[in-house]
Amino acid sequence: MAESEVDVLIVGAGVSGIGMAHHLLERCPGKTYRILEAREQIGGTWDLFRYPGIRSDSDMYTFGYAFKPWVDGKVFADGPSIRNYVTETARDDGMFDHLRFGRKAVAASWNSETARWTVKAKGPEGVEEHVARFLFLASGYYRYDQGYLPEFEGVENFKGDFIHPQKWDENYDYSGKKIVIIGSGATAVTLLPSMADKAEHVTMLQRSPTYIAARPTVDRTANFLRKVLPAKMAYAITRYKNILQTIFIFQMAQRFPDMVKKAVLKQAQEALGPDVDVNKHFSPAYKPWDQRFCAAPDGDFFTPIREGKASVVTDHIDHFTGTGIQLKSGEHLEADLIIPATGLNLQLMGGIILNVDGELVDPPDHVVYRGMMVSDIPNMAMAFGYTNASxxxxxxxxxxxxxxxxxxxxxxxxxxxVPVPDPDMPREPLRLLDSGYFQRARHTLPAQGPKAPWQVHMNYFADMMAIRFGRIDDGAMQFRHAGPVSKETPVREAAE
Known part of the structure; x- marks a missing residue:
């Protein structure tokens, strides 16, 4: 089955895919587009994850779209609110006529003679083909069907429930249960305070600490500006205020890591009280922002620990038992429910198999261009956001x-x-974060170069100047006509 050809084919109907469709409608009116979504509704990440407390760990004034003011009032919104926000964007723009749900893109082939992509997608009635001039991959950066799960010795012996957050059932009742959450990342930091009131006790078991900082759930500046200014103007001012604040904090962490670490630990100690060993449980071995900070809205993570409803244990797992987890220190953690909040499996471009003029694309052989395109792959861009900001x-x-x-x-x-690098350009691994999921997948990622446009930046204003205002014909991007192309044939570039 094949549908009509479109100018732009978008893979993924999450925050990124719906955002791309809006920009097309606004900036390129008349361009035809289609959105393929593997799931049955809009939302992407915010539709997949249903575990207790699921929320954004970035403030919504920067995580929200630049073109659509966030007016909910919550600085850190819950998953359903974000899903509704994205769905409302699609509905307001009339995107539902262009959406194809239940279509998982599995392969994409580029033909230079026709200058077209042919994308194969598994649909309700079998494999479909979709043809487009431009391909935009908005399928996120991790595997939707499988989260990361280390091998735990004896896990099969555990008699209680063992549920990965990525497979959470909203109807699951954990009332009165002894819960152990394995991990110390954003998911664990969200789960602990969300489950503490209903559970008998919640224990967060970590091998090593993570930086956790309390953040206010109300932006008083935003609330004031909404009262005195039009909504879009108030939102824009708040957005840039928060962007500058985030960049300032990141730069401070990079330049004065010891000072920032001391301030974070002091805040944690004040929130937890004198009985908690902050240096043991909340003082990471790495510098601030070598890995992503975890946000605790209004310090909600610290409250149940201070009240005795939850606790943090820093230790290593020896093996699972029938009733819980035996630690290498000799301590045993009793549990009715164990949640391995052990992270994601990074998967670039949704795992789609790419082929360019009959040659299979192996991402590590390529270089990232401006953090959005990949060298020698024509008319294709991917959505990959910041790791140190929204x-x-x-x-x-x-x-x-x-x-x-x-x-x-x-x-x-x-x-x-098509972005084409100098063949003699030095290449180096992408430098994003030291988080486990990046480390595990580093060998599968494209490389980067020593300078722009081949180096990935994590600075919004530097990117804005280069991406929004920089020349399109920048010397690295070649513009070609449809027709046969070989390595021996000179490139037919566009004349200005």
């Missing part, structure tokens, strides 16, 4: 750049754009 900040810039590229193709009468 994801959507980079997505908005990426969508703008794609639209500028499409306009440039139309203006120059060319068919496709």
């Amino acid at each position: 994801w959507t900040l980079k997505i908005d810039l990426t969508c703008e750049r794609v639209c500028r590229t499409l306009k440039h193709l139309d203006r120059t009468g060319t068919d496709y754009a």
